[in-house]
């Protein structure tokens with residue numbers, strides 16, 4: 001059993017979660033915030049059998065899109081890099097996915 | 109050290125968390141949403157010693173109840189299965205529990 | 217790859233997340249609640265390379281402070297321990313940190 005944690009853009013979360021449940025996967029959604037842009041995003045938790053991991057990642061890749069997003073003046077640049085002459089945009093990926101091992105899985 | 113992640117019904121979350129803290133366990137609560145019914149639920153995070161895992165699961169099983177829940181018309185059925193003649197209810201378990209290994213645990 | 221989960225006080229979350237992103241780490245923030253005091257706190261998720269784990273913990277220890285916090289009368293003491301003569305305060309640590317192994321990490 002694996003627990004997949006996928007941080008996705010809010011705009012893709014409904015269609016991605018829906019595609020996953022339509023394919024028979026179980027999903028739990030968390031409302032989260034990106035630490036850099038400080039913009040809301042969604043973290044999907046998907047517990048699934050080891051053999052299904054690649055299929056879940058495949059579904060996420062089909063519905064989670066990369067976007068360019070403006071960097072708010074409040075973003076945590078570091079080292080006084082808030083100069084207007086720097087790139088005012090970042091590329092926000094479709095999804096940041098982490099697969100963790102589940103040692104015990106119980107359904108009550 | 110293990111990190112136990114337990115997705116429970118909102119109606120059971122207060123009593124389950126309270127039973128856990130009264131038994132000496134430490135609990136963090138997250139407000140989450142089920143991907144299928146799109147109804148709010150609660151995810152409990154419990155970091156505890158390996159030997160305590162079964163006791164935590166036991167406490168959760170005592171307070172987390174299985175319920176029948178109506179499926180909203182918005183649920184992600186998949187493949188055009190929104191026909192009224194299908195079962196309008198699903199069984200929502202008391203808890204979906206995942207136990208993960210913690211390689212390093214630090215308290216500051 | 218490791219996934220670090222750090223439960224921190226709300227008052228430290230902005231500066232801690234900012235210090236982490238300024239140092240080049242990626243952070244996702246979750247609004248959570250302590251199961252004992254039933255007060256809001258923040259859980260930071262930091263996915264990072266194995267070798268960076270200690271540095272992340274070091275940054276967290278610099279910005280996450282221990283505090284004394286009054287125990288609300290609603291706290292889950294257990295066994296009728298709500299007697300006024302008991303200590304009305306608890307020490308809330310700067311951070312409770314859990315490091316978990318990530319078997320697969322994909323960015324889409």
Ligand SMILES: Nc1ncnc2c1ncn2[C@@H]1O[C@@H]2COP(=O)(O)O[C@H]3[C@@H](O)[C@H](n4cnc5c(N)ncnc54)O[C@@H]3COP(=O)(O)O[C@H]2[C@H]1O
Pocket residue numbers: 007008033034035036037038039041090091092093094095096236237238239240241242243244245261262263264
């Ligand atoms: N310390 C830093 N220095 C310079 N640029 C930085 C940075 N942290 C983030 N960025 C850039 O800003 C975008 C948004 O990051 P944010 O933290 O708001 O939102 C992130 C965060 O919530 C989450 N995330 C990504 N990788 C993560 C990781 N390793 N651990 C935890 N959360 C992660 O996924 C969202 C999208 O990340 P993505 O990498 O696609 O896109 C990132 C990246 O292009």
Ligand SMILES: Nc1ncnc2c1ncn2[C@@H]1O[C@@H]2COP(=O)(O)O[C@H]3[C@@H](O)[C@H](n4cnc5c(N)ncnc54)O[C@@H]3COP(=O)(O)O[C@H]2[C@H]1O
Pocket residue numbers: 020021022023024025026027028029045046047048115116141142143144145146147149198199200201202203204
């Ligand atoms: N392996 C897993 N990974 C991540 N989260 C998990 C999980 N197993 C359970 N959960 C979480 O626990 C809630 C209750 O799941 P349960 O399986 O008891 O009860 C489920 C199940 O009876 C049914 N269901 C869920 N997903 C389904 C799907 N893809 N196809 C058919 N029925 C589904 O609807 C009920 C409510 O599901 P909902 O998603 O709203 O809410 C789920 C979800 O938030």
Ligand SMILES: Nc1ncnc2c1ncn2[C@@H]1O[C@@H]2COP(=O)(O)O[C@H]3[C@@H](O)[C@H](n4cnc5c(N)ncnc54)O[C@@H]3COP(=O)(O)O[C@H]2[C@H]1O
Pocket residue numbers: 128129130131132133134135136137153154155156223224249250251252253254255257306307308309310311312
């Ligand atoms: N192993 C773990 N697993 C999951 N989450 C964890 C955890 N250890 C700490 N946390 C999270 O970090 C917060 C601060 O915990 P700390 O142990 O520093 O500070 C704690 C501790 O001094 C005390 N406390 C917590 N649970 C207790 C219990 N069952 N019995 C007696 N005292 C407790 O009350 C303070 C606030 O606790 P609260 O639950 O509101 O909030 C906790 C909880 O949200």
